[in-house]
Amino acid sequence: MPLEAGQAHYLSGVMRQKAGDQITVFNGRDGAWLAQITEAGKRGGSLDLIRQSAPQQDPPDLWLMFAPIKKARTDFIVEKAAEMGAARILPVQTDFTNSERIRQDRLQAHAVEAAEQCGGTFVPAVEDLQALSRLLDGWDAERRILWADEAIAGPAQTLSGLMPGPWAILIGPEGGFSEPERRRLSALPFVTRIALGPRILRADTAAVAALALWQANLGDWRKVKQDESDI
Amino acid sequence: MPLEAGQAHYLSGVMRQKAGDQITVFNGRDGAWLAQITEAGKRGGSLDLIRQSAPQQDPPDLWLMFAPIKKARTDFIVEKAAEMGAARILPVQTDFTNSERIRQDRLQAHAVEAAEQCGGTFVPAVEDLQALSRLLDGWDAERRILWADEAIAGPAQTLSGLMPGPWAILIGPEGGFSEPERRRLSALPFVTRIALGPRILRADTAAVAALALWQANLGDWRKVKQDESDI
Structure with missing residues (x-):
């Protein structure tokens, strides 16, 4: 899946992550996922989702x-x-x-x-x-x-x-x-x-x-x- | 009662209070007291206690x-x-x-x-x-x-x-x-x-x-x- 420019910059520039590194990602709906960075630069990047690492956990209403x-x-x-x-x-x-x-x-x-x-x-x-x-x-x-x-x-x-x-x-x-x-x-x-x-x-x-x-x-x-x- | 230099500076320099103004003071033991400033300068000052405005209220142990x-x-x-x-x-x-x-x-x-x-x-x-x-x-x-x-x-x-x-x-x-x-x-x-x-x-x-x-x-x-x- 592709990364937005801001996300890619955060990953590579702030967190110093590079292609091949594994990170945990979440979108607020589908739980947490282990992912591998396939590309991370200043302007863009992409991830491969590997497997769900935690189920979605919603708070009470x-x-x-x-x-x-x-x-x-x-x-x-x-x-x-x-x-x-x-x-x-x-x-x-x-x-x-x-x-x-x-x-x-x-x-x-x-x-x-x-x-x-x-x-x-x-x-x-x-x-x-x-x-x-x-x-x-x-x-x-x-x-x-x-x-x-x-x-x-x-x-x-x-x-x-x-x-x-x-x-x-x-x-x-x-x-x-x-x-x-x-x-x-x-x-x-x-x-x-x-x-x-x-x-x-x-x-x-x-x-x-x-x-x-x-x-x-x-x-x-x-x-x-x-x-x-x-x- | 006399004020320490730091207290006097805070009163006059930071809080812009002057002689004659009334403030509330407390020492952590005797409740809160209404007090009148009798002198407040950069290096010292003094207060007159007028009356207790709130009883001492200690928290639980x-x-x-x-x-x-x-x-x-x-x-x-x-x-x-x-x-x-x-x-x-x-x-x-x-x-x-x-x-x-x-x-x-x-x-x-x-x-x-x-x-x-x-x-x-x-x-x-x-x-x-x-x-x-x-x-x-x-x-x-x-x-x-x-x-x-x-x-x-x-x-x-x-x-x-x-x-x-x-x-x-x-x-x-x-x-x-x-x-x-x-x-x-x-x-x-x-x-x-x-x-x-x-x-x-x-x-x-x-x-x-x-x-x-x-x-x-x-x-x-x-x-x-x-x-x-x-x-």
């Missing part, structure tokens, strides 16, 4: 919605969400969001890199920035929202009583949500509000913590009874 | 042990551990740790900054780098160790059956622990081994995820029954 913050922390949230097994990443514009726009292509590249670094076979799609209010206007009520509300410092609500299924985690911007946003979120029947402990967390910390609690209670970090009996 | 990695990610682990409520942070040298030394003073400053940013009143002590093997030689068996073992990818062990009390979370370096280290850790009666899901996590991600699960199950993120009846 979990989205992460967050309000973009400073560049480095936004990059960080995308990287961590990919590692933690979010299936889709939605940057949202809230009343107190500072960013007018994001570099969607750069964030998507961060998600790809995180999957590469962590041996993943799935890359979450990073959407372009959209207004939270419009996203909620068209929301499918089948997907529940786990709202990490920094305004209620206190014990984390236990997630053990919640039902698995399609979910989206919502993390606010620094400064939290506006009063109109808070009223709307509180009134939505598919929103569950949780606190993340007694200390104020930065948005990037809150994102990783909420993803961990969700995965352990409702996602693929759970011990599923059937799995246990299979072992 | 939880340590975080981690093997230092790249500089930015090590900084990040310390910042996140301070936010997430670790009481003490211990960088440890393992068989596969790259760092020979760390800048303890810089890491401690990061912990202070994290507490400031998040409105905390407690700053975890950041210890100097020490060998994991020696640390385990002198370990007090009353403190249990939660070992996040990246070698067992799979469902996260549920932490709900574990006893609260003094704990230390142990996060390995990129590349994991050596076989001798793994044998020793596995044989220690006070060590509980957990997996953090089916995907490989970077060390900094694993630290935040493990802290979140511990806090929610054994720490001060829990809903404590007594608290609920008090409300």
Whole structure:
């Protein structure tokens, strides 16, 4: 199979790989494959696929919605969400969001890199920035929202009583949500509000913590009874 | 009370505060205090304490042990551990740790900054780098160790059956622990081994995820029954 110019340059120029070397590749749909480089130069190259080395492993149906913050922390949230097994990443514009726009292509590249670094076979799609209010206007009520509300410092609500299924985690911007946003979120029947402990967390910390609690209670970090009996 | 030169410079030069301005200060022991600046220059200054604005709030008796990695990610682990409520942070040298030394003073400053940013009143002590093997030689068996073992990818062990009390979370370096280290850790009666899901996590991600699960199950993120009846 042929390589794009950017891929070929990365292989030969950055990773110093040459024809005959073996590498692992993935496309996000067909698992990981062992491949041999047949040609690698600055402008192009090609691979031969040898065999599948790992099956495709998709994350649970979990989205992460967050309000973009400073560049480095936004990059960080995308990287961590990919590692933690979010299936889709939605940057949202809230009343107190500072960013007018994001570099969607750069964030998507961060998600790809995180999957590469962590041996993943799935890359979450990073959407372009959209207004939270419009996203909620068209929301499918089948997907529940786990709202990490920094305004209620206190014990984390236990997630053990919640039902698995399609979910989206919502993390606010620094400064939290506006009063109109808070009223709307509180009134939505598919929103569950949780606190993340007694200390104020930065948005990037809150994102990783909420993803961990969700995965352990409702996602693929759970011990599923059937799995246990299979072992 | 007098200010040190560094504090005075930060106040006047960086934060642009001047005599008469009010600020919030904390020393890690006595809660947060509203204070008025009586003098602030490049080389010195002073404050008058007005009143306590928040009580001292200490985290649970939880340590975080981690093997230092790249500089930015090590900084990040310390910042996140301070936010997430670790009481003490211990960088440890393992068989596969790259760092020979760390800048303890810089890491401690990061912990202070994290507490400031998040409105905390407690700053975890950041210890100097020490060998994991020696640390385990002198370990007090009353403190249990939660070992996040990246070698067992799979469902996260549920932490709900574990006893609260003094704990230390142990996060390995990129590349994991050596076989001798793994044998020793596995044989220690006070060590509980957990997996953090089916995907490989970077060390900094694993630290935040493990802290979140511990806090929610054994720490001060829990809903404590007594608290609920008090409300």
